[in-house]
Amino acid sequence: MTVADALRDRARALGFLACGVTDLEPNRHGAALDRWLANGYGGTMRYLHRQAAKRKRPAGIVPGAIRAVVVLENYYEPAPPAPAGPVVRIARYARGRDYHLELIDRLEELAAFLRARGATITRCYADGGPVPERELASRAGLGWIGKNAMLIRPQSGSFVLIGSILTDLALPVDQPLETDHCGTCTRCLDACPTGAIVEPRVVDATRCISYLTIELKSAVPDALVPRLDGWAFGCDVCNDVCPWNERFAEPTGRAAYHDRAAIRTDDPSFFDRMTEAEFEARFGDTPLERPGLARMRRNVANAFRSLGQ
Template identity: 60%
Template sequence: MSVGSEDVKRWAAELEFLACGVTDLAPNAYAAELDAWLAAGRGGTMRYINRQAKKRKDPKLADGEARSVIVLLENYYRHDPAGDEAPAKVARYARGRDYHATMLTRVEQLAARLRQQGAAHTRCYVDTGPVAERELARRSGLGWIGKNAMLLRPGVGSWFFIGEIFTDLPLAPDAPMDTDHCGSCTRCLDACPTDAFVEPRVLDATRCISYLTIEQRGPIPDELAQKMEGRVFGCDICNDVCPWNRRFATDTSVAGYQPQQLLSDAQPNRFEQMTEAEFDAEFGSTPLSRPGLAGMQRNFAAAFAATVPSTRVTPNV
């Protein structure tokens, strides 16, 4: 049986992915933008992006056996007022189990089906691969790049992850989405507390609370710490204010994104007393394991620096 793009999309819908598109292995049309971003130091200490730049600019180098890329979107949104209002704020995407594993397992289910139907080669990525995921999604017709740098989808918004299957199946590519649905809106640019956008669609990661709390090693500069307002892991502001999300966000059907208690309980400062073993037991399978215990202690100290004069965090924050 020969597999076509429509078959793949039908199977993706059966697995309850939000959307599925197909693209080819052509070079990244925004390679120059990636180079400029890296050259300006916008990626800070995320040196892995420099190391992977060639592959990010040319998907063929990421996977020489593939002939098509299937791009999948996975809704992770859950109405969660307790998490939204918690004094210690964790970004929405990180309130459940580690999304890499949750989504990758589901992407691999689709890849297994492709192999049953004749694919000899499938390689799956969710966030961890040397590929420019937003650009692959844009050019497979799944959305446009908003002024907040996110991939947004008409009628959906941006509360989703992006994953891919590189495969040797020769699938018909979708037409890219080249339209801009932001119009004259600038809400995300205006709302960013650290002025991290150099211009629309260009984020200086070194000023972004998401980078500072998850990726950066070492202390968070005071000037930026003053703007964190309780954000101890990631930041959702430029997504929260977007009218597309306000209008269209709907709860995901995927159980793995169910918010866990995490930090929305009564003891938001408990990292102060925690041992490494306790942290691993409680947070080892969540995204909070990336900064680790020392990183979370640093984040709390910074996030409450405006209200707590010392580096110790008091119980009533």
């Protein structure tokens, strides 16, 4: 068995949906990243400006690394039945355990596999650091970047998380997936509640509900609150409407992503009654930890306002 086959087997055994390898040649979308930043679409995420040079030239991220091993993780969970009446919505990936925690230990196990085969550099990233993960994933043959700017795997859709390991092990690289399978479809652009997908593959984060509910520390602009469409954390709309997900998304087998039903989504005061200590105990290991209690209160209030409550 080749090292590449053994790597894929190991990734599968660790529960990953798919695994591919690519080099660290300059990002094919570097100029598009520059335009995106220059247009101010990154909003307050200043770290993206600081990371831009490395995102455009991933060989500069970890000196000595020459390959990226990229894995996909399926987090798809069918939507639970909603209670009657107005309810706020939480993005699928945030209804269970924090995916960073869920991914990183298994990425480290895959890194140990690489070291056992001679790698001396193995740096793991789970949606962190200056790694252009979607670009690397598509170059590793794992999917194409759809008009919703998500990585879409032809066999399973876009409810996937991306993890990567930068390494000096000279693994054979996979063929990139060059075909754009979106064709003439525009469902995600048409369905986005805030019009954040300003052109195919270009999302103005300052209008995107994910940014507004997770990254933005200040108040959500008044003009956008009515368009939140009930979302209190993240937004699944441009994934939900994608025909590739309708046809191919399969429920994840990983219990960590199962809906804990931990939030009373029909209760506008759910977070208002909670202390910081209680929030930490109940949500400290979930993605809701990122905005924290104060912003979850803001988010739930805004989400109910958007529902006319």
